[in-house]
Amino acid sequence: MxxxxxxxxxxxxxxxxxxxxxxxxxxxxxxxxxxxxxxxxxxxxxxxxxxxxxxxxxxxxxxxxxxxxxxxxxxxxxxxxxxxxxxxxxxxxxRTQAEPDGPDIGAPGQPGVVLLHGFFCNRALWNLWMARLRAERIAFVAPSLAPVFGSIDDAVPLLEAAVQRLEQSTGVPPLIVAHSMGGLVTRAWLRQQQADGRVRAVLTIGTPHGGTALARLAMSENGRQMQRGGGWLATLSKAEPVDRAARFHCIYGHCDNIVFPASTAVLPGAAEVLHLPATAHVDLVEHPASWALARRLIQS
Incomplete structure (x- = not known):
């Protein structure tokens, strides 16, 4: 759609x-x-x-x-x-289907990658990443989250299906790389499925973990759920065990034009925080440091 x-x-x-x-x-x-x-x-x-x-x-x-x-x-x-x-x-x-999913291209036992886009995006956000993963023979799945303007919780089954595909093909938990709202979908999935043991690590890129001031202008349900101090984010945070954040690695930027104030893109207690200067919201995905960190998490 x-x-x-x-x-x-x-x-x-x-x-x-x-x-x-x-x-x-x-x-x-x-x-x-x-x-x-x-x-x-x-x-x-x-x-x-x-x-x-x-x-x-x-x-x-x-x-x-x-x-x-x-x-x-x-x-x-x-x-x-x-x-x-x-x-x-x-x-x-x-170019939504220019790079089809590759759940079976990696060797058994090698971790795969789930790529999650954010608000008003689809899987083609990751076309460059998918081409790289295919070239390096790393299994991946990139769903298009839906409904487009529905609740963040409604996208959880699509993430569950993507994780299951990689679990079946690789036999090991995948790395989840999530841009923007995709990181909140990941946290909602972890809460619903109690799936901490089913993920290698989570890399979020420009995710409004603490909400964003821009969401005050939101008209959709998922947009309103990203408001700072909102009820959905508060409920999510209260339901999370204190050690879950240690599975997260957060990339953020002080020039992010969608998630601001900038520090809201950092999940308290995250294992690693990487700041990318002079980089805006969508451009964070294509920054070489984002790919380098994901590559290291696959190999570690």
């Missing part, structure tokens, strides 16, 4: 890019105005990213995370300007 929604959005963006300048030209508007309409459509996503960066900057003042310089904010913004269209206008709408 999400792929179809994003196909419509990407086609609407393309139509606006073509139609608005053409209409201006047919009306006899000066070339500068025609070029202005085209430029506005081209940079619309960049303006939205700039707005979320400003919101994150305001929320991060006084946060425990390392302060980001103006240069780092600009670097993070530009990286996301380049990454976000590739993900939301190309991979996720049109």
């Amino acid at each position: 999400l792929a179809w929604i994003q196909r419509v959005l990407s086609l609407a963006w393309l139509a606006a890019l073509l139609v608005l300048p053409l209409r201006a030209a047919l009306r006899g508007e000066p070339p500068l105005a025609v070029a202005g309409w085209a430029a506005l459509v081209l940079v619309a996503h960049a303006l939205w990213l700039a707005l979320t960066m400003l919101m994150a900057w305001a929320a991060n003042r006084g946060d425990a995370s390392p302060p980001a310089s103006l240069r780092q904010w600009l670097q993070a913004w530009w990286g996301e300007v380049l990454t976000a269209p590739r993900v939301f206008f190309w991979r996720q709408p049109w």
Whole structure:
């Protein structure tokens, strides 16, 4: 379903890019105005990213995370300007099945990897990761979580099915690598299934473990569940044994434009915390350090 929604959005963006300048030209508007309409459509996503960066900057003042310089904010913004269209206008709408699951490509006894995306994403977020895992003969499964705008708890059966596929093919617990909301789906799965012994480790990348201030604008159920101080997160935390966090490794960034204040992406008691400077939310997935840490957790 999400792929179809994003196909419509990407086609609407393309139509606006073509139609608005053409209409201006047919009306006899000066070339500068025609070029202005085209430029506005081209940079619309960049303006939205700039707005979320400003919101994150305001929320991060006084946060425990390392302060980001103006240069780092600009670097993070530009990286996301380049990454976000590739993900939301190309991979996720049109390349959802470009990299099929590979639960059987690894050797028996070698841990596999479950890849979990976040809010308003699908499995194609991980296309580059899946190609790498396939090249290195590491088994993997990457489900598209659903319902798109439903409860986080409703996505748990899809994670359970993915873990079962890798358990059956490899015979050992998998590593779970989760971006954003996917990390909360993992924590909900651990709670529902009491599955601590069925996971090698959990690597979360930009997961709002403590919620995010941006969720105050959420209209969907899963978006509201990610609100800071919200009831769903409080209930989840109370149900978790104190030693569960030691299975988690958390990657976060002080320029994350979706999960802020930045320190909310760190689960208290996590075994390892890695801070990636000057990197925005989606770009955290493609940072070389994220892949390097996952590779080390597979091998350890």
